[in-house]
Amino acid sequence: MEEFILIRPTSEYASQIAEYRQEFLDAGDSMDGTGPLRRIENPEEYINICAEYEDLQTVPSHLVPATQFLFVRKSDNRLVGMLQVRHCFNDYLEKYAGHIGYSVRPSERRKGYAKEMLKAALPFCKGIGLNKVLITCVDGNIASEKTILANGGEYESTVYEPNEKEYLKRFWVEG
Template sequence: MEKFILTRPTVEYASQITEYRQEFLDAGDSMDGTGPLRRIEDPEEYVKTCAEYEDRQTVPSHLVPATQFFLVRKSDNRLVGMLQVRHCFNDYLEKFGGHIGYSVRPTERRRGYAKEMLKMALPYCLEIGIDKVLITCADGNIGSEKTILANGGVYESTVHEPTDNRNLKRFWIKL
């Protein structure tokens, strides 16, 4: 059984952050749970920005504080997944975004890593005072839905998200 650590972004992972981003661009895939990675190409700036996002004093006023995590496989120190925990809601998060977003790099999928990453992040949610975690996923995103269900998610409702014109399923995990 593979072992992992869940850790915050550091410059130690600079080249792997670049690779992770590129893999998503190449696959035309959605960089969910990666915070500002879509718009920031420079990994050092990305690491710095993630740290700013975590602190209420430095997070941009249009965002809520959020903690960025990396899932790193111990055997080869490979960055295999990313997950973001939002500390509270704004209107968008309360309806559509939820507390947690995540992704696994395309070359590392279907190995149970998303399930493990979410499991490892839940104690942190409790630590910062979230005892009911909202996670949403696009209707039809079977991998994400199964990840949520495997971690105790209970389906609540399906809502229409107008920006991307898609239906999102809402699940709650009670901690």
């Protein structure tokens, strides 16, 4: 059984964060659960911004505090996934994006890592007072839906998100 650690981004992982980002760009894939990684090319800048986003004193006023995690395989210290926990809701999160976003790098998919990563994040959620977390996925994203269901997700509703023009399925998972 593989072992993993769930840790905040640090300089030790700067080059792997850049590789992770590039892998998603090359695949034309969605960097879900990475916070501002889409728009920030420099990994050191990204690491600093993640720290700012976690702190109520420094998070930009249009965002809620959020904790960024790296999911790292212990055997080779490889960054395989990323997950972001939003500490509370704003209107958009409450309706559409939920408390948690995540992704697994394309070269490491279909090994059960997303299921493990979400499971590993739930104690942290409980620790910050989130006894139930809202997780949403685009209707038709089978891999994400199965990840949520494998962690006890209970379907609540489907909503239409007008900006992306897509239907999102909303699930609640006990922290």
